[in-house]
Amino acid sequence: MENRIAAVDALVDNATCVVSASDAVILEIVAKAVHSGMSATFYVSRSQASAINAWYWRPELRKRLCVEDLSPEELSRIEVELDLKDAIQFANRIPCHKCGHVYGAFEFLQQGLSEHGRAAVEAVLGMKNASLIRVNPSEVPVCPNCGEDVIDPTQRRPIDGHYYGSTGPYGGCCRPE
Numbered sequence: 631m632e633n634r635i636a637a638v639d640a641l642v643d644n645a646t647c648v649v650s651a652s653d654a655v656i657l658e659i660v661a662k663a664v665h666s667g668m669s670a671t672f673y674v675s676r677s678q679a680s681a682i683n684a685w686y687w688r689p690e691l692r693k694r695l696c697v698e699d700l701s702p703e704e705l706s707r708i709e710v711e712l713d714l715k716d717a718i719q720f721a722n723r724i725p726c727h728k729c730g731h732v733y734g735a736f737e738f739l740q741q742g743l744s745e746h747g748r749a750a751v752e753a754v755l756g757m758k759n760a761s762l763i764r765v766n767p768s769e770v771p772v773c774p775n776c777g778e779d780v781i782d783p784t785q786r787r788p789i790d791g792h793y794y795g796s797t798g799p800y801g802g803c804c805r806p807e
């Protein structure tokens with residue numbers, strides 16, 4: 631108990647709090663954050679992440695957002711070219727509005743490595759107990775081919791974002807539907 635409080639004390643600062651509640655309450659808090667449109671990052675337990683994924687990733691939503699399990703080819707390309715294993719299990723693929731280059735899980739992880747650095751990405755993927763859930767992430771996908779934002783912010787399209795997730799340490803993202 632004392633160790634737990636010391637760990638909490640070390641974590642809490644201006645941008646971070648630690649919440650203790652039942653899995654159902656945590657899910658409710660995350661769901662409210664998703665619907666509010668506000669950005670937040672949740673570090674939840676694997677069982678909480680499973681509950682959040684099950685709540686958010688209904689088959690109908692996966693279908694609507696064209697979110698599919700990564701192909702063995704893409705997983706192997708991520709492993710060989712980016713040296714990342716089991717980072718993401720499912721994602722959608724969206725064409726760049728400027729040049730048509732397709733932005734998927736590979737491009738997303740490539741952008742993450744360049745923006746946050748390998749150490750940060752590997753630290754997340756090395757988490758043994760926690761899953762990181764991004765709610766309404768503010769980062770925008772950038773096309774590696776032409777350098778422009780993949781999505782034209784002035785034009786709403788049927789699928790207006792890059793979506794991804796997994797049941798591992800990188801739980802993925804949720805936005806209002």
Ligand SMILES: [Zn+2]
Nearest residue numbers: 726729773776
């Ligand atoms: Zn492009």
